[in-house]
Amino acid sequence: MLSIQNLHANLVEEDKAILKGVNLEIHSGEVHAIMGPNGSGKSTLSYILAGRDGYEVKAGKVLLEGQELLEMEPEERAALGFFLAFQYPVEIPGVGNMTFLRTALNAQRKMRGEDAISAADFLRLAREKAKHLGIGDELLKRPVNYGFSGGEKKRNEILQMAVLEPRMCILDETDSGLDVDAMRQVAAGVNNLRGKERAILLITHYQRLLDHIEPDHVHIMADGQIVESGGPELALKIEEKGYGFMSGEAN
Amino acid sequence: MVDMTEIRTHLSQFEAPSRHLSQDGKEAPLAPLLPEQSQAETRWKDVGLPTRRDEYWKYTDPGVFLNFSPQTTEFKRENSPLFDGDVINIAAAAEGFVVKDGLATEIKIDNLSDDKMANSQAIRQIYGKLESQAQDMIPRGLAALNTHQASRGMVIECPENSQATVQLLMTDERKVSTGSMIHHVIDARAGAQLTLAEIGTQASQTNIVYEIRVGEGASVHLIRAARLSEAKSAHMCSIFADVAASGTFNSFALSAWSPWSRQEYVVRLKEDEAKTSLSGAVLGREDCHHDDMVLVIHEGQNCQSRQVFKKVLRHNAKGVFQGKILVRQDAQKTDGYQISQGLLLDDESEFCAKPELEIYADDVVCSHGSTSGGVDETQMFYLRSRGIAENEAQELLSMAFLSDAIEEVADEQVRVRLDEWAKEWFVEARSCQP
Numbered sequence: 001m002l003s004i005q006n007l008h009a010n011l012v013e014e015d016k017a018i019l020k021g022v023n024l025e026i027h028s029g030e031v032h033a034i035m036g037p038n039g040s041g042k043s044t045l046s047y048i049l050a051g052r053d054g055y056e057v058k059a060g061k062v063l064l065e066g067q068e069l070l071e072m073e074p075e076e077r078a079a080l081g082f083f084l085a086f087q088y089p090v091e092i093p094g095v096g097n098m099t100f101l102r103t104a105l106n107a108q109r110k111m112r113g114e115d116a117i118s119a120a121d122f123l124r125l126a127r128e129k130a131k132h133l134g135i136g137d138e139l140l141k142r143p144v145n146y147g148f149s150g151g152e153k154k155r156n157e158i159l160q161m162a163v164l165e166p167r168m169c170i171l172d173e174t175d176s177g178l179d180v181d182a183m184r185q186v187a188a189g190v191n192n193l194r195g196k197e198r199a200i201l202l203i204t205h206y207q208r209l210l211d212h213i214e215p216d217h218v219h220i221m222a223d224g225q226i227v228e229s230g231g232p233e234l235a236l237k238i239e240e241k242g243y244g245f246m247s248g249e250a251n
Numbered sequence: 252m253v254d255m256t257e258i259r260t261h262l263s264q265f266e267a268p269s270r271h272l273s274q275d276g277k278e279a280p281l282a283p284l285l286p287e288q289s290q291a292e293t294r295w296k297d298v299g300l301p302t303r304r305d306e307y308w309k310y311t312d313p314g315v316f317l318n319f320s321p322q323t324t325e326f327k328r329e330n331s332p333l334f335d336g337d338v339i340n341i342a343a344a345a346e347g348f349v350v351k352d353g354l355a356t357e358i359k360i361d362n363l364s365d366d367k368m369a370n371s372q373a374i375r376q377i378y379g380k381l382e383s384q385a386q387d388m389i390p391r392g393l394a395a396l397n398t399h400q401a402s403r404g405m406v407i408e409c410p411e412n413s414q415a416t417v418q419l420l421m422t423d424e425r426k427v428s429t430g431s432m433i434h435h436v437i438d439a440r441a442g443a444q445l446t447l448a449e450i451g452t453q454a455s456q457t458n459i460v461y462e463i464r465v466g467e468g469a470s471v472h473l474i475r476a477a478r479l480s481e482a483k484s485a486h487m488c489s490i491f492a493d494v495a496a497s498g499t500f501n502s503f504a505l506s507a508w509s510p511w512s513r514q515e516y517v518v519r520l521k522e523d524e525a526k527t528s529l530s531g532a533v534l535g536r537e538d539c540h541h542d543d544m545v546l547v548i549h550e551g552q553n554c555q556s557r558q559v560f561k562k563v564l565r566h567n568a569k570g571v572f573q574g575k576i577l578v579r580q581d582a583q584k585t586d587g588y589q590i591s592q593g594l595l596l597d598d599e600s601e602f603c604a605k606p607e608l609e610i611y612a613d614d615v616v617c618s619h620g621s622t623s624g625g626v627d628e629t630q631m632f633y634l635r636s637r638g639i640a641e642n643e644a645q646e647l648l649s650m651a652f653l654s655d656a657i658e659e660v661a662d663e664q665v666r667v668r669l670d671e672w673a674k675e676w677f678v679e680a681r682s683c684q685p
Contacts, residue, residue, distance in 0.1 A: 050636050053628070078638035090633035094651025100634070103647065108638035143651075160637060 001199040002026040002069075002168050007060035009048050018044045020224035021060070026168070026199045033202040033210055035235060036221035037243040042203045043087060045221075046172045050084040051077055064168060078104075079111035083166030085157040087173040092144040097156070100144045101126060101163055108164065129162040133189045151182035158189040169193070170201045175209035187212030207239035258300060258396075261317050264456060265430040266402065285369055287379040288399050294383060295395035307389055310571040310603040311542040315511055316393075319485040321430040321456040326479045330421060333448045333474060333665050338416040341405070343453045348405045348419070357413035358445070363404035363434060373408050373438040373464075381462040381491035385517040389546065394489040394515070397460045401434035404460075409443035409469070421451035421477075430456030437461065439469040441495075446662070451477035455484040462491050465498040467522070474665060475514075476505035478672050480679075485511040496522035496551065503660045505669055506541045507534040507676045513542040520547070520554035520582075530559040530659035532669070534676045535568030535600070545574035545589075549582035549612075558589040561656040563649045564600035565680065575607035578615050585610075587617035594652045595625055596645065646677040 002024070009019040018041045026032050036042050048055050049062060051074035062069040064080055072080070092100070106116040117125070130140055133155050145153050154174055161169055171190065175183055190213050194200065202209060210218075210232065218234040219226045222243065228234065301313040332340070339353035339360070347362035361368060368374050379398045385391060409415065431454035439445050443466060452459070465471050473490070486509055492500040506512045518527045533541040547556040562570030572591035593602025606619040626648045634644035653673055660666050 050632075052632050052636075073641070074632060074635040075638050075640050078636060084636055086633070090629050092630050092633070092648070092651065094654045095647050100637075100647070103643065104634070104637035104639050107640060107643060111638065164637065 001028045001030075001065065002201070003063040004045075004049075005061050005063075007045070007048070007062060008058040009044065010056045010058055011044075012054050012056050017058075018055075018224055019048070022221075022224070022226055024219065024226060026201060028167075028199055029196045030217065031194060031200045031202065031213065031215045032217045032219065033204060033215040033235065034219045034221050034226070035204060035207075035238055038205075040221045041224040042221055043172055046084055046170050046203055049077075049170060050074060050082070075107065076111065078164070078166070079108045081167035083161055083164060083169045085154075085161060085169065085171040085174050087176065089145045089148075089153040089157050091146045091148075093146045095144050097140050097142055097144050098123070098126060101160060104160070105164060126159075126163055130159055132192065133159050133162070134185050135159055150177035151179065154178055154182065154186055155189070158186055161193060162189065167198050168201075169198065170203065172203045173205065174202070175204055175206065183209065183212060207235045210235050254299070257317070261300065262396075262400065264319060264321050265400070265432050265458070266427065266454075285363075285374060285378060287374065288401075291379050291383070291395050291399035294386060295392050295399055298386060298390040298392040298395055300392045300396075301390070305390065307544055307573055310569075310573070310605075311513055311540065315540070316456075316485045316487055316513070319430070319456045319511075321428060321454055322483065323428045324455050324481065324484075326481070330451045330477060330479050331668075332418055332420060333450055333476060333668055334416055334418050334446075334662075335664070338418045341417060341419045343419070343421055347403060351420070357410070358415045358417075358443075359408040359410075360417070361406040361408075363406055363436070364402060368406060371406060373406055373436055377436050377438060377462050377464050378434070379462075381464070381493055381517075382460060382489070385491055385546075391489060391515065393458055393487055394460050394491075397432050397434055397458050397489070401432045401460065403431065404434040404436065406436045407438070407445065407447070409437075409439040409445050411440045411466075412442040413440075414444045416446040417448070419447065419449045421453055427454050430454050430458065432458045434460045435462070437463040437471060439463070439465050439471050439498075441466040441468055443469045445470070446472040446474070448474045448476070448665070451479050452486055455481065457486045457488070459486070459488040460491070461489070463493070463500060465492060465494040465500050465525075467495045468497045469495070470499035470501070472661065473500075473502040474660065475503070476669060476672065477508065478675070480508045481510065484509045487513050489515045490517070492516075492518045492527070494518065494520050494522075494525040494527060497524040498522075499526045501528045501659070501661070502530070503656070504531045504543075505534075505672065506531065507672065510538065511540045513544070516543075516545045516547075518545075518547050518556070520549050520551055520556065522551040524553050525551055526555045528557040528559070528659050530557070530656045531561070532653045532656040532673065533560070533562035533564075533570055534653075534673060534680075535562065535564045535570055536566040536680050537568065538566070539564075539568040540571075541569075542571035543574070544571075547574075547576050547587065549576070549578040549585045549587065549615075552582060553584040554582060555586045556588065557659070558591070559656050559659050560591045561594070561653050562592070562602060563594045563596065563653060564602060565596035567599040569600070570602045572603070572621070573605040573607075574619070575609060576617055576619065578608075578610040578612050578617065580611040582612050583614045585612060585615040585617065587615065589619040590655075591621045592652070593623040594649060595623065596649070642681055646674070649677065650674065
């Protein structure tokens with residue numbers, strides 16, 4: 001599904017290397033987790049994959065379903081099935097959540113050569129998906145993320161994922177700022193989306209989220225590289241010993 | 252001293268006032284329609300026509316309007332109404348403004364050019380009065396000239412507690428090859444409620460004046476918007492409103508398809524608890540120029556005023572906003588708000604703003620703000636990361652930007668339509684090259 005090969009990248013403004021040769025293979029149906037300390041390059045990796053400006057890829061390539069991801073516009077990546085749940089979902093006053101979601105879904109359908117979904121069908125679809133995530137009509141009608149609580153913003157990201165049905169989902173610190181109940185709801189939403197046709201990559205600091213969404217593979221990222229990979233037990237080791245011993249090994 | 256040659260040249264662009272023609276079609280000696288018109292002559296001769304040196308014409312070249320060549324026009328599409336249903340539709344015709352459908356049972360609508368208007372109470376009390384009192388602070392030569400020369404207009408009298416919605420439509424084709432000077436007078440007596448939508452103008456060049464008296468507890472809502480695509484036009488509109496105790500005057504204008512427009516507002520909140528909301532949404536492309544100049548004068552206590560002007564500009568378009576809240580010494584407990592914002596979709600466009608507060612009372616809340624900038628890149632990325640193409644994302648954000656101004660319109664049906672029109676503008680702008 002997603003193949004990251006020797007990815008090197010810099011911050012354009014600072015000309016500072018952030019990713020220093022990332023390699024990662026994710027197959028359909030798998031759930032991966034990347035853990036790592038602050039500043040290890042986890043979020044940068046997710047932004048580069050989504051196509052955010054401000055980064056320069058120095059070397060390497062990324063294939064999504066065999067296609068060169070890095071050469072596409074962000075909207076083309078989305079239409080191909082790529083989705084990033086933002087660490088800090090963006091507030092857009094003046095744009096209704098429903099208008100946004102329907103515009104996004106229809107834009108993707110159009111790019112894929114599919115018919116647009118009608119307003120009525122969309123409303124039914126969105127309401128049904130929202131219900132599972134404990135999102136009420138009121139939240140659907142409000143402007144995108146505007147005035148949402150931290151938990152509401154994260155649930156809104158998962159709602160977008162549920163409606164758009166991407167095949168490759170990256171969740172960037174989706175657990176940050178969530179209380180236990182909100183985390184359960186979000187995790188249930190994500191688990192609901194697990195399936196043979198879809199791959200999920202969780203980016204997180206803590207083991208906590210992985211108690212609710214059990215990954216098949218865990219990777220440790222440090223200083224712009226994946227320094228160790230393993231099964232769920234690796235996350236437990238980190239929880240127990242901290243990242244300190246990892247950086248020691250990496251060095 | 253006024254340059255008469257320049258004025259004559261400017262006036263030659265406009266239709267001759269109908270009564271200036273004698274039976275055999277020859278030009279008769281200049282005989283004004285109304286006594287009030289004669290008095291305006293000294294006014295514009297004192298004030299003269301605007302020049303670039305005038306403080307409030309600094310960002311807008313008056314020469315574009317003064318030297319415009321009016322022309323007949325065929326529009327690219329039909330104009331559409333803003334209101335459906337129970338409204339009084341009025342069409343502009345050669346003989347004046349004619350009621351097309353809807354019954355004006357509660358209110359009275361006359362043509363300014365009717366003989367009987369010389370004796371009308373509304374004319375005697377309002378015509379030229381509001382315009383004239385506005386001259387002492389800022390010279391408004393074009394409005395005074397209009398008061399003197401206007402040959403057409405509506406005189407709308409709303410009796411106490413009457414209610415009406417009036418829609419002024421225009422034909423889909425402009426057959427007049429001259430400019431139009433139009434002067435509307437509105438008298439809304441105590442408790443009357445009038446909504447007036449002006450949809451399109453009759454000529455490619457217009458100098459329009461509204462004089463509106465809002466009685467105690469009365470409300471007048473004016474909406475000016477046209478869906479017409481105009482290749483070449485210049486529209487000047489001056490709106491004067493006096494608002495009595497607990498009265499409301501609201502105005503909204505959409506300027507999207509005309510290449511040049513300037514609207515001047517002078518609203519006096521004369522008595523306690525009066526309110527006004529003045530708002531405008533501008534969509535400008537391809538060298539368009541849209542100017543709004545606002546003066547709100549707080550005289551009564553506990554009055555509220557809002558000014559919300561939003562301008563989306565691209566392809567070398569220019570937006571101008573000059574707005575002032577003036578609070579007189581006795582106008583305690585004033586609540587004044589003003590925001591003007593330009594959204595520049597490229598590096599060639601320009602937004603000029605001059606927000607002003609002048610406050611002589613000590614117990615007031617007044618704020619003014621102005622911003623100018625491009626679309627938020629973080630928001631753009633968020634929308635695009637969900638599959639929305641760049642131009643569509645830009646449109647969504649631009650519509651969101653405009654929504655604050657459109658939200659000022661009370662009627663939901665009208666808001667929805669204005670939204671549709673604005674969206675239409677974006678679709679057209681996609682195919683237009685700078």
